[in-house]
Amino acid sequence: MFFHIVLERNMQLHPRYFGRNLRDNLVSKLMKDVEGTCSGRHGFVVAVTGIENIGKGIIRDGTGFVTFPVKYQCVVFRPFKGEILEAVVTMVNKMGFFAEAGPVQIFVSNHLIPDDMEFQTGDMPNYTTSDGSVKIQKDSEVRLKIIGTRVDATEIFCIGTIKDDFLGVINDPATV
């Protein structure tokens, strides 16, 4: 799920950026630092949308760096248990398949793939129904439900299922 929230961060700025463009520098550095990161609490920071407030800077002794407390608005993406997501399959193997929804990697175990779909090895490993009408392979788009998440410092890993109503392949590049 996406959220638009306000976060705060202490930015350290090198003295060479002091000057007329200090604010701009600060913002661009903030974007560089923050966008794409992941925190367990908020998920992935997708984009900084605005700056709420920049506090007074404190000069660090010794280095000359200045620390600014910056409050900024940003869009974050955090997967939740039970959430339905659409994702692109990135890899298929006999244990299941991996899919990505933006920065989030989701694994769908073969136990969580409908029983009528079977793994087919080969050049393009895939899961196919017995009649061959549905096929999950690399680059397929699937709709899945997240049943578990594990949050590391730098990534969020999810376990998903397509063994439920209205879940499964929504767009197959092979058939298009």
Added chain:
Amino acid sequence: MSRRGMDRDDEDDEEYEEQVEDFDEEEAEEEEERGGGGGGGKKRRRPSFIDDDAEEVDEDEEEDEEDYDDDDYDGGGKGSSRKRQYRKVSASNFFDEEAAVDSDEEEEEEEVEDGFIVGPDVQDEDDNRGRPRHRQPPHQEDHEDLEEMARRIQERYGKQRLAEYDEETTDVEQQALLPSVRDPKLWMVKCAIGRERETAVCLMQKYIDKGSELQIRSAIALDHLKNYIYVEADKEAHVREACKGLRNIFGQKITLVPIREMTDVLSVESKAIDLARDTWVRMKIGTYKGDLAKVVDVDNVRQRVRVKLIPRIDLQALANKLEGREVVKKKAFVPPPRFMNVEEARELHIRVEHRRDATGGERFDTIGGMMFKDGFLYKSVSIKSLYSQNIKPTFDELEKFRKPGETGDVASLSTLFANRKKGHFMKGDAVIVIKGDLKNLKGWVEKVDEDNVHIRPEMKDLPKTLAVNEKELCKYFEPGNHVKVVSGAQEGATGMVVKVEQHVLILISDTTKEHIRAFADDVVESSEVTTGVTKIGDYELRDLVLLDNSSFGVIIRVESEAFQVLKGVTDRPEVVLVKLREIKCKLEKKINVQDKFRNTVSSKDVVRILEGPCKGNQGSVEHIYRGVLFVFDRHHLEHAGFMCVKAQSCVVVGGSRSNSDRNGDVHSRFPGLRTPPRIPQSPHRFSRGGPPSAGGRHNRGGRGHDGLTGATVKVRQGSYKGYRGRVIEVKGSFVRVELESQMKVVTVDRNHISDNVAVTPQRETSSRYGMGSETPMHPSRTPLHPYMTPMRDAGATPIHDGMRTPMRDRAWNPYAPMSPPRDNWEDGNPGSWGASPQYQPGSPPSRPYEAPTPGAGWASTPGGNYSEAGTPRDSSAYANAPSPYLPSTPGQPMTPNSASYLPGTPGGQPMTPGTGGLDIMSPVLGGDNEGPWFMPDILVNVHRAGEESVGVIKEVLPDGSYRVALGSNGNGETISALSNEVEAVVPRKSDKIKIMGGGTLRGSTGKLIGVDGTDGIVKVDDTLDVKILDLVILAKLAQP
């Protein structure tokens, strides 16, 4: 024993009268001193003895006998008192005789028993055999006796019971039930091992026979206590009397059970386990020791169960045995478990009967008394020969038992939990009820009592907490839970639950992304992320180890007792399971090897795999051994992310700084300027046949010097500086080098040589260039080219296209057949001098060709190099190639490659071995290597995404890239370009230039007043000096 019996008889005769006299008195007294215990026996009795002397004598006589007695005696006094009682009790002749007879019999039986003691199974049978003899009579006796007894029991206990059980029992009353000093005491009596029950039954029989004469209250035999029975009686004397004459009781040994412990004696039944059908058990003894078995039938009376096992039968041996042939008993050999194949047995002419079991009505195949069904062996064993507590079958074992099409072994799985360890539920655990009315009710553990677990049910309308028997509960997990395995084979692993199959969970391991099966019981919820066990002994996950058979591999998984090792085989991934002892040692050497393009590869470098099954993958090098790399890629799911590849089929990507430093590449300070692979430079060297593995001088550390021997090196310091030669031998820190120019062998310090070793022929294939250009690193060599290119090509191709590798490829190949000699004369490995400043002084050999002024005294070293051409070592290439550079052929500028050499070549350089040139040159060159190459304000060509544009460098960013303003005036858009995407525009005559290298001159501007080969004649703005500088370090200044 028998001797004692005899003695006793004699003594009895002697003392009989005395004892009869004593009897009453003694008993009376004992009653008074009740509770005093056996220890006071002598004191108590003393006054009752009329004749102390007689007693004394008696004791002397009995000394022998005392030696026989067990150590239990506290002292002689007590012992004798006991014997006295015994004798007194044994007054009856009838009993005596019986006892004597019995004891003989017993001796025999004891011997038999000793022989069987090992096998409770047999012993038990013995029991069964013995039991009916003693049990049957009471049943056959008339009922009057029984009624009489019932009445007596009623009399004895009836009142109490009425009084006590009328009301509801409270805790206090329960307390009151505990034995006190006034209650009868419990005595522990030693008896024959395995005869505990029998003895107790005998006592009962005796009581029935003799009625109230026997003053004991009860006799107890406990299953778990061997060698003893308990007798409840008020006095020790009563016990002795009762035990007198029982063949299984060694009457000497009677111990009082302290009051406090009395309750414990009878409260042990909780330990007794009830074996139910489908319970998993393990065999304690015999061929099947340790094997898993499944209970199919329980006979509680006979204490026997029928179990289902996977047979361990050697059919051949069985056949031999059945046919009466001699069977050689191999003791150590236990046949492996295998399902019985009746057909196979028939083939061996073993008679297989198919019959219906008498009791169960099932049909079995019977072979030599063993029953088989569906390949399983059905065996009847004693309960005692089974372990039933805390059995944890592995999945493999269960899998086998599931064999003949049984669907879902759920029932037996649930019985797994019947005998599990205590204290297994914790407050807060999610649980589900698996048995009874509340089946499938979920809840959370609130409190754990002894056996009962109080759970808070999930359903709202139910009471707040419910007490459920522990055995009816199972831990409950839902898919998506993050859990940790706390016991069993997978102990320590963490993962997310993807599926719950009854009591079995399927997890996705966090680290390996593989499925793990675990019992719900072995798992707890946890947010921790671990790999599980990562270490056994000295070996840890991801260690490189040498295996027993001198193969090697990296540990990719640590299992409970073994490691999974990915072997160092490159053609296909090979995983073996090895035990700790099969590992010889850990390999921790830091070795460097060279990749496909002769870049040094060391641990932690990132490489891309170009060939083999893992082609296309990229990862960091974890281990290097024998030219094999173990590459780790987090996204590679197989083999814990490890791939095993030949160093030769990889190419270093990016590379770490330390690595570049090792190469002596000063440019490494800019990540983008990593050591250039020197592909094109060295195609000619193959004729030398230097081993590919013989890496650069810096790569050798710690690896032994073998690689150096035979390599062609250049001396870079000392009196032989500049000479080249072949290494004959390595002696410690010195090497003996056979100089090519002088045909003699000299000894040089190891540190004073630099090797520019040959490349293997296969490197020459032109396809390799293509590959090289695909790799990201490839562009990074461009900045280096300025060093070399002009030296060779610039003259011919002033437009710097030649710098680009593919171009070079083209540029070079046509010359290749011709050029070897030249390349040899030049530094054989130009890359190395391009890369390492220290080579520079030695490298000017190349300069002579470029030198505009033949007489400039350049050719000091070349002198040597030329003569080198005559050395036989320099391969046939020399002979074949009509080298234009030989002094004898000065006038051949028309060789294809001569363009660059034109100005200088034919000149008399060889003849002028002056050293001046070197000195002049080296500072400039040395300087070249120190700074960033490009500088602001110079005009550059930007190659990006296939298009080429001109721009002006505005800023050099600290990471080695540049900010470039496009357009020849720098008024276009500003982009940032990597160092490998830009190259300086080569100035032409009378262009304004900027000097990009050259030490003190660096940064100065000037005007190019002339171009001579690869050198430019520059008039420096500031000083108005005229300098001759390498074109390479000159860049066209942007017009403001």
